[in-house]
Amino acid sequence: MSVIGASPAVGLFCVPRSPPRDIHRFRMAVRSSAVSVAPIFTKLKHECATPLPLLRHVADAMAADMRAGLAVDGGSDLKMILSYVDSLPTGYVCIYVYMYVSSGIGVPCHFDPNSLGGKQERVIDTEFEQVSIPQELMFGTSEDLFDFIASGLDKFARKEGGKFYLPSGRKREIGFTFSFPVRQTSIDSGILIKWTKGFAVSGTAGRDVVACLNEAMERQGLDMRVSALVNDTVGTLAGARYWDDDVMVAVILGTGTNACYVERTDTIAKLQGHDSSSGRTIINTEWGAFSNGLPLTVFDREMDDASINPGEQIFEKTISGMYLGEIVRRVLLKIAEAGTFGDSIPEKLSTPFVLRTPDISAMQQDNSDDLKAVGSILYDITGVESNLSARKIVIEVCDTIVKRGSRLAGAGIVGILQKMEEDSQGLIFGKRTVVAMDGGLYEHYPQYRRYLQDAVTELLGLEISKNIRFILLQNRQGKTRLAKYYVPLEDSEKHKVEYEVHRLVVNRDPKFTNFVEFRTHKVIYRRYAGLFFSLCVDITDNELAYLECIHLFVEILDHFFSNVCELDLVFNFHKVYLILDEFILAGELQETSKKAIIERMGELEKLE
């Protein structure tokens, strides 16, 4: 499986520095009673931990909620909205101007309506412009907002300078990408269910957003009409298909978050009277509303209580760009009360949403010894003065919150893939599947991206990796003398694996074969005096080849330690790992010639 960044990019997080409600003006407060930082921090780390079993639970719950949401409207937190996009572009685009509305971003661009050329030629030109939606319009009336969008479109269309002519009498067709939950009634109509991401525009919820835009365009005298309404995830999936036919899922991780995927229509029980010639349709999951089994803290709960949509969009509030900075700010305020930043608490630190996700990302990129950039960002934005140890704590807090969010996002992706695979075996696992990723958070926060990808690999690793998963060398008493894992596992999971493998091989009757099933894989083991060498491989792999591989390893050890014994391994563990790396790398057998390995080890020894 590969995870790609879809094009085009959708810009940075545009989060207002100070959203509504919850805006209090604090004077410089003096902390009342000193509390120690350590327990606050330990508790935070503990509550935000996302070990593999928790991620598995989240992935399973995501898959189960998807099913429930497909069965009946309101069946789960996930709305599982029909997109009415049943076939993905294969060479003809009728979208002329692409309008994207997100938290303050408008991105119109041109697509060629006629080109049937290769993938590179399908889009003859794109013009791209971002228009920030003024903050007051986020809380104003529906008319004002849509008038603003229509006038932006008008200005944009005027700039094209006659490059794109349409036959007279034909209105320009607009694809309208609307990044809020909409109950679609057809490809060109949909009712806004509710606003998210801090928007609270009056008079739009319950209305057809296409009608809202068409009316605004009429008011402005524009010769355009909306011919397709899509969620931004659906736009990402369709766009990514231009470049790669294996795209099956699209995920947005920006100010808000969401995912869509290609679903078989026969698995959608709530689908009535909607025919799809392809037998497939894109489902907009609206996964931001997911809430099952998430590891939440008091900081999340308090942020949710103070939000304009309490109790809603809990997944979004835990993993997306609009909220990560705010959660960190709430934690910093708490540790400021414990005296981490001196005796007083700056007023700015008490201002909701003053610390934004791009700020915490910038702090996490500071690799200097004195964390100078962290110090100045903290001071400029929150008024906090810090010494080195305080800055280190701040970085740890950012990392904890970002790691939790990104790993949960990874688990969500695996949940979707799992659901697709369960319905059509072989559709996802065992072949290339591409997840198109978009959104500023994913694009501009390297740690977020890395943690997310790690979580996906951890969850799928055991499923998709075909090679050696781990090799263990254990004595009869269960002491592990060497452990090399080629799939990422949490420490607690490794302990479990070692315990289980030891019990399995030590207690097995010597009359039985040296191959034994282990979870969804198999272990090939061999005993040499009091030591057990165990390899975990795929169920279909050739057992004899791996038995030979173990024996080769022992022969090389013998060569180096002249009749190897357990103590040699204990005292020369670094050499043992070196030898192992010479013939197994990244779970793949590299070399089977004893002579070649011994020669190479000789070369390495000369270098020492």
Ligand code: BGC
């Ligand atoms: C909205 C989704 C949207 C996502 C990403 C969420 O708040 O509910 O419709 O796709 O943000 O923009």
